[in-house]
Every structure is written in structure tokens, then in C-alpha cells.
Amino acid sequence: MNTSIPEITLNDGLTLPAVGLGTYDLRGAAGVQAMTSAIDMGYRLLDSAFNYENEGAVGEAIRRSSVSREQLLVTSKLPGRHQKYENAIYTIQESLYRSKLDYYDLFLIHWPNPKTDLYVEAWQALIDAQKWGLIRSIGVCNFLPEHLDRLKKETGVVPSVNQVELHPYFSQEEQLAYDKENKIVTESWSPLGRANNVLQNETIQQIANMHQKTIPQIILRWHIQLDALPIPKSSSPQRQLDNLNIFDFSLTEEEMKLISSLTRPDGRIANQDPAVYEEF
Ligand SMILES: NC(=O)C1=CN([C@@H]2O[C@H](COP(=O)(O)OP(=O)(O)OC[C@H]3O[C@@H](n4cnc5c(N)ncnc54)[C@H](OP(=O)(O)O)[C@@H]3O)[C@@H](O)[C@H]2O)C=CC1
Numbered sequence: 001m002n003t004s005i006p007e008i009t010l011n012d013g014l015t016l017p018a019v020g021l022g023t024y025d026l027r028g029a030a031g032v033q034a035m036t037s038a039i040d041m042g043y044r045l046l047d048s049a050f051n052y053e054n055e056g057a058v059g060e061a062i063r064r065s066s067v068s069r070e071q072l073l074v075t076s077k078l079p080g081r082h083q084k085y086e087n088a089i090y091t092i093q094e095s096l097y098r099s100k101l102d103y104y105d106l107f108l109i110h111w112p113n114p115k116t117d118l119y120v121e122a123w124q125a126l127i128d129a130q131k132w133g134l135i136r137s138i139g140v141c142n143f144l145p146e147h148l149d150r151l152k153k154e155t156g157v158v159p160s161v162n163q164v165e166l167h168p169y170f171s172q173e174e175q176l177a178y179d180k181e182n183k184i185v186t187e188s189w190s191p192l193g194r195a196n197n198v199l200q201n202e203t204i205q206q207i208a209n210m211h212q213k214t215i216p217q218i219i220l221r222w223h224i225q226l227d228a229l230p231i232p233k234s235s236s237p238q239r240q241l242d243n244l245n246i247f248d249f250s251l252t253e254e255e256m257k258l259i260s261s262l263t264r265p266d267g268r269i270a271n272q273d274p275a276v277y278e279e280f
Pocket residue numbers: 021022023024025047048110141142163164188189190191192193194195199216217231232233234235236239240242243
């Protein structure tokens with residue numbers, strides 16, 4: 001049991017733990033079991049989405065866990081096909097019915113879908129749902145500076161969180177700097193590169209040997225020291241625990257730079273460039 005996770009305060013005052021649990025692909029009874037184990041082990045932030053088809057499993061895991069709803073921070077996301085204002089409102093309500101929760105702590109627009117061009121309308125729906133108490137904090141995913149500038153200009157409301165692909169092979173230096181300057185917390189999706197060969201990287205292995213940690217622990221610590229909030233997914237209780245045990249050591253400035261230097265122009269894992277990708 002590890003509950004000593006530092007906290008991060010968002011621009012609207014909500015606090016989140018500095019690491020959360022990704023739940024992509026955690027579904028059904030096995031998903032409920034994995035999420036319950038994570039909560040019992042100390043995770044307090046769960047990252048879900050309407051499109052993951054697991055909001056019911058998230059709600060069930062919360063009810064079966066040993067901690068109260070109030071101690072948990074639950075995230076879900078609005079899919080691309082429901083960005084029209086009325087659809088967005090219905091989808092947030094449906095998402096709550098699915099999880100059997102009264103509110104989400106954080107609700108995000110999943111992708112900007114710039115060609116469809118409804119993300120400002122969708123943002124207005126999140127703003128209203130927050131006013132009505134359905135959502136405590138509102139944010140986005142995969143938003144580039146141009147999309148964020150437009151939200152600010154047209155609604156005056158800056159997202160609390162921008163969840164983007166971030167790992168050593170795609171280190172997002174410019175997006176991180178933009179988010180920081182605009183007081184937006186960057187959450188890192190696929191923080192472990194979705195377990196691709198970054199987990200065998202020789203440079204990170206050498207750093208791991210120095211600190212007597214594993215490669216995933218070094219990578220997650222790198223996220224923390226970038227002031228990004230990683231949400232690693234694991235279905236294994238042991239790996240869930242390992243991924244929390246990153247607060248008893250620090251990387252040097254040189255080690256941070258070495259890991260960041262591993263970034264590559266073709267480093268994206270899923271070929272999803274938010275400037276062109278349109279999510280269903
Ligand atoms: N907003 C967006 O557009 C997106 C959001 N996300 C969110 O981000 C979360 C995390 O990203 P995800 O794509 O799942 O990828 P991650 O980078 O979190 O990697 C998950 C993979 O790493 C393995 N793993 C986890 N911990 C360890 C460890 N300590 N040692 C070895 N292997 C490990 C897992 O296997 P195992 O389960 O067997 O441990 C799984 O195969 C998602 O689950 C989702 O919530 C993801 C993509 C896009």
C-alpha cells in the first residue's frame with residue numbers, strides 16, 4: 001500500500017496526484033479487478049474515456065475498492081463523434097449513467113478533430129456541464145497551441161489539463177513549454193511508450209543501474225521532473241506498485257537531458273498527429 005503520492009494543483013484549484021492509472025484496454029471483470037487492485041495499492045487518479053467502453057468497469061471498481069468516492073479523482077473523455085453542443089451534453093450525462101457516478105472530477109475533449117471543427121462548441125458544453133456540477137475540472141487532450149489559443153480567445157476559459165503523447169522517444173519540448181506558460185498541466189499518455197522498445201533502451205538501462213531502479217521507474221521519474229503527470233496503464237498488481245515507487249530518488253539534470261535527447265522525429269507510437277487525426 002502506497003499513498004504517499006505528491007499532489008499537483010490545477011489552474012482551477014483542484015488537486016490531482018502526480019501519477020495516475022491509465023485504463024485503455026482494461027475492460028470487463030478483468031479490468032475491474034485490475035482497477036480495484038490499483039486503487040487498493042494507492043492509485044487515486046483513474047483515466048478513462050467514453051471510447052474505451054470501460055466507464056461501467058471504472059464505476060464498479062470504485063464501488064468494490066477500499067476507498068471512498070470522495071478520495072478518488074475520476075477522468076473521462078468526450079469522443080470526436082459527439083462534439084456538437086447537444087450531443088456533448090448528452091454524452092457527458094450518458095457517461096455518468098454508465099459509470100453510475102454523480103460527477104467526474106476531470107472531463108476532457110479526447111481529440112481536437114480540426115477538420116470537423118466543432119471543438120469550441122464541445123468546449124462550451126464542458127464549461128456548462130462544469131457549472132451544473134457534472135464535472136469538477138475541464139480539460140483537453142491532444143490540443144496543439146493553435147487549438148488552445150482558440151479556446152482561450154473564443155470562450156475565455158483555459159483548460160486545466162492537456163493530455164498528450166509523451167515519452168522519451170517523443171519528448172514534446174515545445175508543447176510542454178506552451179502548457180507551462182499558460183498554466184495548463186500536461187498529462188502524459190503512453191508514458192512508457194506503450195511498452196515498445198524504449199523499455200529496452202541501453203541509455204535508460206545505465207541510468208536505472210545507477211539508481212537501482214527499473215527502466216519504467218526511470219522513465220516515470222523523468223515525467224515527474226518534467227512537471228508532467230504520467231498515467232501508466234498496467235493490469236499487473238506488481239507493475240502497478242513498481243510504477244508508484246518513483247518518489248524516493250531524483251534524476252540529475254544531466255540524466256534528464258540524456259533521456260530527453262532520445263526523442264526522434266518519427267517517435268510517435270500510433271501515428272496520431274493531432275493536426276490531421278480525426279477521432280471517431
Ligand atoms: N488522450 C489520449 O488520446 C490517449 C490517452 N491514453 C491514456 O494513457 C494511458 C497510458 O497509455 P497506454 O497507451 O496504455 O501506454 P503505457 O505507456 O501506459 O504502457 C502500457 C503498457 O506498458 C506495460 N507496462 C506498464 N507498466 C510496466 C512496467 N512497470 N514494466 C513493464 N511493462 C509495463 C503494460 O503491460 P501490463 O498491463 O501487462 O503491465 C502495457 O502493455 C492509457 O491507458 C489511457 O488511459 C492513451 C492513449 C491516447
